[in-house]
Amino acid sequence: MQQDTLTIAGKEYSSRLLVGTGKYKDLAETKAATEASGAQIITVAIRRTNIGQNKDEPNLLDVIPLDKYTLLPNTAGCYNVEDAVRTCRLARELLNGHKLVKLEVLGDAKTLYPDTIQTLKAAEILVKDGFDVMVYTSDDPLIARQLEDIGCVAVMPLAAPIGSGLGIRNPYNILEIIENAKVPIIVDAGVGTASDAAIAMEMGCAGVLMNTAIAGAKNPVLMASAMKKAIEAGREAFLAGRMPRKRYASASSPLDGTFF
Amino acid sequence: MEILVNGTPHLVAADTNVAQLLVILELQGKRLALEINQELIPRSQFDTTVLQPHDTVEIVHAIGGG
Numbered sequence: 001m002q003q004d005t006l007t008i009a010g011k012e013y014s015s016r017l018l019v020g021t022g023k024y025k026d027l028a029e030t031k032a033a034t035e036a037s038g039a040q041i042i043t044v045a046i047r048r049t050n051i052g053q054n055k056d057e058p059n060l061l062d063v064i065p066l067d068k069y070t071l072l073p074n075t076a077g078c079y080n081v082e083d084a085v086r087t088c089r090l091a092r093e094l095l096n097g098h099k100l101v102k103l104e105v106l107g108d109a110k111t112l113y114p115d116t117i118q119t120l121k122a123a124e125i126l127v128k129d130g131f132d133v134m135v136y137t138s139d140d141p142l143i144a145r146q147l148e149d150i151g152c153v154a155v156m157p158l159a160a161p162i163g164s165g166l167g168i169r170n171p172y173n174i175l176e177i178i179e180n181a182k183v184p185i186i187v188d189a190g191v192g193t194a195s196d197a198a199i200a201m202e203m204g205c206a207g208v209l210m211n212t213a214i215a216g217a218k219n220p221v222l223m224a225s226a227m228k229k230a231i232e233a234g235r236e237a238f239l240a241g242r243m244p245r246k247r248y249a250s251a252s253s254p255l256d257g258t259f260f
Numbered sequence: 261m262e263i264l265v266n267g268t269p270h271l272v273a274a275d276t277n278v279a280q281l282l283v284i285l286e287l288q289g290k291r292l293a294l295e296i297n298q299e300l301i302p303r304s305q306f307d308t309t310v311l312q313p314h315d316t317v318e319i320v321h322a323i324g325g326g
Contacts (some may be wrong), residue, residue: 020326030324045325048266048318049292051285060322061291076325089300090320094293162326189326211326 004239006207008184009100009132009153011070013040016201017231018072018186020211021060024220031063033214036224043072043102043209046091071095072134074102079115081105081122088126101126102156102188102209104136112162116143120150127151136188139173141180148183155183156209159200160190163212167196171203178204194223194230201234202242261313274313278306281317292321 005012019039024030034042042064050057064071073091078084088101105122107115114137126133127150134154135147144155157177160166167190168174178185184206191197197208208231217223262269265285272281278301282288294301295318301309311317 021324022326024324043326044322046293046320047323047325049287049290049321051266051268051287051319059291060324071322073322074325086295086298086300090293090295090318091322093300093302094291094320094322209326 004235006184008041008134013070015040015228015231016207016235017197017227018043018188018207018209019214019224019227020074020209021064022211023215027058027060027063029220030060033220033224034064034069036221036228037214038228040070041072041209042069043074043211045076046073046087046094066095070100071098072100072102073098074136075104075122077106078104079106079118081118081125084118084122085125085129088131089129092131099130100132100134100153102134102136103152114138114158116140119143120146123147123150123152134186139170139177141173141176144177144185145180148181153183154186154206155181156186156188158189159187159196162189163216164190165192165196165213165216166190167192168199168203171199174200174205175203194226197227197230198234198237201231202237204238207231261311263311263313263315263317265317266319272311276311278309278311281311282306282319285319287319290321292319294319 006016015038017037017039018041019037020043021030075084075087084105105115105118107113123133123135133152135152136156137143139157147155159168186207186209187200187205188209191210191213200208214220214224261274296315
């Protein structure tokens with residue numbers, strides 16, 4: 001098969017699996033799972049530095065080095081435009097002018113559902129400010145189109161609520177978003193296991209972003225490896241083009257030449 | 261004078277600049293980003309940015325997240 005790459009903001013990636021770094025038991029597990037996933041784009045959160053305590057504690061960037069991975073700082077935990085924009089600007093400074101960010105503006109702590117109105121406003125500000133915005137959103141095709149029109153470099157609808165592991169709950173919406181999009185559509189959040197990731201890829205998603213499905217598995221490193229294979233299998237199946245579904249059987253062995 | 265760093269009050273000498281604050285906090289040389297009163301302070305201005313009484317300083321870094 002010829003080289004099949006994912007292009008985000010002009011940069012090509014061979015992996016279509018994007019992973020988060022939250023919820024691991026320690027940095028050694030983060031490192032091992034990230035490596036097993038084969039992912040090249042890795043999300044991180046921006047939080048207060050510890051002051052006066054554990055000052056020699058190991059740093060995430062020691063195990064996820066900037067020269068090996070593309071870091072994708074997120075705005076997780078932001079519930080308004082101002083906090084999201086502030087977080088992105090701090091992240092850009094932290095990562096030496098790095099422009100790629102994952103925008104999420106949440107609307108509700110129970111569902112972690114995105115506030116799409118605030119998300120649209122924040123996306124507009126960030127795009128004007130020169131950021132390459134990968135945007136977490138609901139599976140609403142109209143909002144997805146508006147985010148693309150604003151200039152987001154990737155639109156990332158949820159499969160199901162963050163951390164729920166429920167899989168793609170609204171496949172026809174995801175399909176509608178994919179069919180209407182010119183930018184990569186990446187399912188972000190809600191996958192639970194390898195088959196969920198494969199289904200997203202078979203539908204034609206450009207990639208899948210996940211964290212809890214790997215970090216929350218009993219064996220995160222093994223699940224990371226499973227996800228890598230599921231993404232690759234799903235992608236190849238999409239490119240191969242599945243057979244049509246039929247209601248009745250169709251024999252695989254020829255009927256000619258039977259001797260009975 | 262008193263300033264607020266990551267939500268905690270700190271006493272520092274008048275005319276302390278950001279670079280000096282980071283030395284006091286034993287954070288010099290660490291990969292971090294900083295804002296004062298919600299204004300981002302680029303690393304290149306740490307030496308020249310002097311803290312004022314009651315400034316609210318936020319110092320952040322990257323941690324695990326999805």
